[in-house]
Amino acid sequence: MSDKKQGVAAKVIGGVVTLVGVWAAQKAVASAWKMVSGHEPPHAEDDDDSRLAEVIGAAVLSSAMVALARVLATRGTAKFLS
Template identity: 50%
Template sequence: MTDKQTNSIVAKIIGAGAAFLAALVVQKVLALAWKAKTGHKPPAADDQGDAGLAEVVAAAAITGALVAMSRVLATRGTARFTAQVDDGPDLNPMD
């Protein structure tokens, strides 16, 4: 296995971890914001509560959009970072 393949695998693992953590943070922040605004936690799929359809749809749409956006941004940021690390510093100042 070449160094480039190893770096690619490491970048994918780091990217997946960053995307997972970003999604987790967004869900926690959203739950806190939802509770501050409505006084209760956002409705979940297994809740037997009395949340209306509009509230369930709004919670699902907001959560889905924000989690997807955070995953994309985390994955792109990780890809940029690993590309810079893979390229390494410019050691030849004569170029």
């Protein structure tokens, strides 16, 4: 496969794998949050009075899991295509 085609393939495969990884990370965070707290994590669209600490905690946990999923997807795709 030429370098140009491999670069395009890496971007497409990497994007798909990243989307799946991010989706799985969000589901894992929601499941863990519900198991620990007994309710769903707060969302931006929620009208209820979530405590600020709870909102910050959910944002930090979600961001960390999404960042980890992106790194693992990028590295895994690069390793798979090399």
